[in-house]
Amino acid sequence: MSEYIKTFMADLKAKNPAEPEFHQAVQEVLDSLELVLEKHPEYRSAKIIERIVEPERVIMFRVPWLDDEGDVRVNRGFRIEMNSAIGPYKGGLRFHPSVNLGILKFLAFEQVFKNSLTTLPMGGGKGGSDFDPKGKTDNEVMRFCQSFMTELARHIGPNTDVPAGDIGVGGREIGYMFGQYKRLKNEFTGVLTGKSLNWGGSLIRPEATGYGCVYFASEMLSTKNQSLEGKICLVSGSGNVAQFTVEKILDLGGKVVTLSDSNGYIYDEKGIDREKLKFVMHLKNVKRGRISEYAEKYKEAVYSNIDSSLPANPLWNHKADCAFPSATQNEISGADAQNLIKNGVYVVAEGANMPTTLEGVEVFLDAKILYGPGKAANAGGVAVSGLEMTQNSMRLNWTRDEVDNRLRMIMHSIHKSCVSAADRFGTPGNYVNGANIAGFLKVADAMIDQGVV
Numbered sequence: 001m002s003e004y005i006k007t008f009m010a011d012l013k014a015k016n017p018a019e020p021e022f023h024q025a026v027q028e029v030l031d032s033l034e035l036v037l038e039k040h041p042e043y044r045s046a047k048i049i050e051r052i053v054e055p056e057r058v059i060m061f062r063v064p065w066l067d068d069e070g071d072v073r074v075n076r077g078f079r080i081e082m083n084s085a086i087g088p089y090k091g092g093l094r095f096h097p098s099v100n101l102g103i104l105k106f107l108a109f110e111q112v113f114k115n116s117l118t119t120l121p122m123g124g125g126k127g128g129s130d131f132d133p134k135g136k137t138d139n140e141v142m143r144f145c146q147s148f149m150t151e152l153a154r155h156i157g158p159n160t161d162v163p164a165g166d167i168g169v170g171g172r173e174i175g176y177m178f179g180q181y182k183r184l185k186n187e188f189t190g191v192l193t194g195k196s197l198n199w200g201g202s203l204i205r206p207e208a209t210g211y212g213c214v215y216f217a218s219e220m221l222s223t224k225n226q227s228l229e230g231k232i233c234l235v236s237g238s239g240n241v242a243q244f245t246v247e248k249i250l251d252l253g254g255k256v257v258t259l260s261d262s263n264g265y266i267y268d269e270k271g272i273d274r275e276k277l278k279f280v281m282h283l284k285n286v287k288r289g290r291i292s293e294y295a296e297k298y299k300e301a302v303y304s305n306i307d308s309s310l311p312a313n314p315l316w317n318h319k320a321d322c323a324f325p326s327a328t329q330n331e332i333s334g335a336d337a338q339n340l341i342k343n344g345v346y347v348v349a350e351g352a353n354m355p356t357t358l359e360g361v362e363v364f365l366d367a368k369i370l371y372g373p374g375k376a377a378n379a380g381g382v383a384v385s386g387l388e389m390t391q392n393s394m395r396l397n398w399t400r401d402e403v404d405n406r407l408r409m410i411m412h413s414i415h416k417s418c419v420s421a422a423d424r425f426g427t428p429g430n431y432v433n434g435a436n437i438a439g440f441l442k443v444a445d446a447m448i449d450q451g452v453v
Helices: 003-015 020-039 041-045 048-052 101-117 138-152 171-185 208-222 240-251 274-285 292-297 334-342 358-367 380-394 400-424 431-449
Strands: 057-066 072-083 089-095 124-129 161-165 232-235 258-260 264-267 302-305 322-324 347-349 370-372
Touching: 003 020, 020 041, 020 048, 020 101, 020 358, 020 431, 041 048, 041 431, 048 431, 057 101, 057 138, 072 089, 072 101, 072 138, 072 161, 089 101, 089 171, 089 380, 101 124, 101 380, 101 400, 101 431, 124 138, 124 161, 138 171, 161 171, 161 380, 208 240, 208 322, 208 347, 208 370, 208 380, 208 400, 232 240, 240 274, 240 322, 264 292, 274 292, 292 302, 334 358, 358 370, 370 431, 380 400, 400 431
Parallel strands: 089 124, 089 161, 232 258, 232 322, 322 347, 347 370
Antiparallel strands: 057 072, 072 124, 258 264, 264 302
């Protein structure tokens, strides 16, 4: 690591204490950009790195709401508007007890590069609240969302900042927030993406992150003249991303043997077929139940609790060809990465945001496997959000096939950009460098063009 980056990281940690996820995200990008900064000193003299890690705006507010008992509850709301050099801020809202400033800054920082890679004109942002929708009634969720949007509405708009969903924010939450925005502004605009189809949503949007991740894995495999046909796949999570990752793997002939939630995971050696996937979708999307119920229904499956205090997650310790981490950040440790390699996994495509620790990333890069980092592999979700924005602006709805084809083309283009940038800077096959460099160059050049703002 160069002296410049060491000094920079020390200053960043001093200025942003107690934000380890943000430090990790910046460190990973800077490790790749060392190659660029040596060849292009103009980025250092324009202080692009110093500017790109500072959010253009950080919004933090209280969210008071009434529960069904009539008691007042108070949560924190956030919106990080990170970078608008190539377009309006774009990025999801996350409702989860773990949400804090550091996690949202890491997500917003990642989003800048991810959105740049999509080829669409979108800046990067992220937001959310420490509110937990689990266990809340629809009326409680509605009252919270209305209170949250009452403040957020001051700061967003179709040409300024267009939030979407993330963990804990699905169609229900987007609907309540959109309704409140419409009521406050007296206008029907594409201010949120992930909307229902009959009032401005896009076909393929719910599927997009999972589908796109599998398309990216297919692109990586194609460089070895292989496909997903017959491949055994490990998938973590059981929410939106995991569900549609499984669906697309099945479409392409692969076999999925694991799913998980925050309590534990199931291993089904026979594979999760379409009937079982339909059960999982009903279990998680309608009943809002636990993945352990899968093993109660399908006796051939084995359910195991996960102890987060242990150095390794047993989900990643099964024989397989491909892994699709689709749950949350830092779910694959260095020990997990070693277990994956030991068990024959040679393709990892990240459906979640930064699901692999820096130690795990090093293991994957040293083993020279096909490793697609989240900012490239899971960009399909925000790509189709961008397509939803386009459809809203044009007052048009595209067909399912049209959106799916555009998604495929975008994932193909992202893969091509990553390969090209990695080759250009002397690290062929390194998708981490490729994604970071390709995403950075577009944003950095736009920032230089627009002056010191």
